[in-house]
Amino acid sequence: MENSEGAVTVDARWGELEDGTPVGRWVLDDGVLQVGLVEHGARIQSVLAPDRDGVRADVALGFADLAPYTGKGRSFGATIGRFANRIAGGTFDLDGRTVTVPPTDRGNAIHGGPHPFSEKVWSAHTLDGACGVRFSLLSPDGDNGFPGALSVHVTYRLHEGRLTTEYVATTDATTVVNLTNHAYWNLAGDGSGTVDPHLVRVLADTFLPLEGTGLPTGEFRPVEGTPFDLREAVPVGYRVELDDPQLALGQGFDHCYVLATTPGGTREPSLAAVVTEPVSGRTLEVWTDQPGVQFFTGGSLAGTLVGKAGATYGPRAGLALETQGFPDAPHHPGFPTTVLLAGEEFRSVTELRFSAS
Template sequence: MITLRSAELTVGIAPHGARLARLSAPDRDGTTGEVVLGLAEEDYPADRAYLGATVGRYANRIAGGRFVLDGRAYEVPANEGTSALHGGPVGLDHAAFAAGGVREVPGGQAVTLRHTSPDGESGFPGTLAVTVTYTVRGPELHITIAATTDRPTVVNLTNHAYFHLGGGGPVGGHEVRLHADRYLPVDDALIPTGELAPVEGTPFDLRVPTAVDAGLAAGHPQLDVAGGYDHTFVVDDSGPRAGELRAAAHVREPVSGRTLTVLTDQPGVQFYSGNMLDGSVVLHDGRRAGRREAFCLEPQHFPDSPNRPEFPSTVLRPGEEHRTRILLRLGTD
């Protein structure tokens, strides 16, 4: 485990899958506590819930595990029904990343991890060289994921941290605000239908802070399909900015007073309400993660974009660089 520190945060990084394994932040009384779910380091090789992992080579879902690029069809092994989820059964979440040394930066520390995915791994074309840099400065954790290829390929990379700002138990009281006036409805396989639907008048209208339980209780066929929230929201320009990054989400936990703001350069953010946690995941402190006892906010490109020419392109070609930037800003109200 690699430890990074600033005056406000303590961060633990596990090289297996370049994972965000620990994140401690103070509550409104100054008491420090864990705000992400993490495993004992020796348990990550068996993890199938993507806890804190760098996911890819294609985050989220590819319909039928198949896409066509430059006239050639490619097959990715299905690992969720007929779909390829997060790069298929052999994804970056189980890659052995090589970690460089911890270096000092103004206000904190940083580390860079590297991995090369060979041409043809899980059916994806091209040798993909991936770097993941975690930088902690004051109350902020910056995650930069970059990739280059030697052949045309498709890429969608993100971090899959599970958050709980109160430290444990159901997250239904967390108040979520998403800077998005559209979302992507999905079919029974959780593949986008292609529509960018307005959130207005639905439980997906999270443009004002809404408790997770209140949104779920409103009822909607899309919530039934996914068992809760598990949808991509189209990030708009209604929130604050930090340079090239736009605010995608803001979450407040009223008991602890902790807040989380997520900023990114990606076009979408996947909001997942922990519907598939079932108590089988044993955390590093011995607790079990039950249904909806954590949530995910995953900045990324849209699911199934390789099969949706109307979506923003996820094609990466030699000489180009894919880059995903995520800023997690912790605070209190």
């Protein structure tokens, strides 16, 4: 399908699950970017972006076929939910009851539990008059222990080199919601080596330090005078190699930067982070209305997965900038709330702006 905004095509049987369920791959192309989206996980599978000479390269880490996404690569490029990041012990109190989500990481629930949104096949359809695709999923009451039937829509729109992701969710009972996308980026191109030379800037004065299992301590720590001060662009590799207890805990950066602390956790969409790759000239700007952005340099990537370009993904093969509510928010009344009431609507937007100079 073509329109004034660009072209949308689909391979309806790009992959197939073991039970025979077909998985489609959608391609958006606005003449600047070409974006591949997969129904399994409502995920970003590829992003072809031009360098300063106009030459496109795939800057999103991922896989050429479905199989790795159903195993250890399940988070790559995926929509994460119901609750992105960690929940301490997998339990929390909500609306007078105790909710239990099966722990999956060092005694904590991470990214929604053992069968999260990244493992689901989402329904998909094109958008009228736009270069975009909307993915939809119904998460039933009790899914991974979370209360309430949750209806979720994730819409990707492409326009003039900008990829916008809009999340909308409604529930029929009080629940918690924290949605994000877990794309890994390497602006030099997938398989080109580590992101150590990338220059990163995060527009935040504070971050959330971690305890030993990756949970936030609850402190809002100023970045000034620490390796976490990214208010001016710095090379990733230089900072990761510094001797700092927090960097050691995260195997590099794996921390939430504080963009807003308003009670509802919302803010006007604004610039959160900028990444530049000096050789290609490619730049990625991340704009969001979410209160936090999790900056992750992939320290836990173990070199066991082989990406589209035939290279293995080891530490710092890519970096992630996950716009979201704060990790473990149900246990921290001082954090922006992630509670969603029946009859209310969760809505958020993140825009990825690609350019080259």
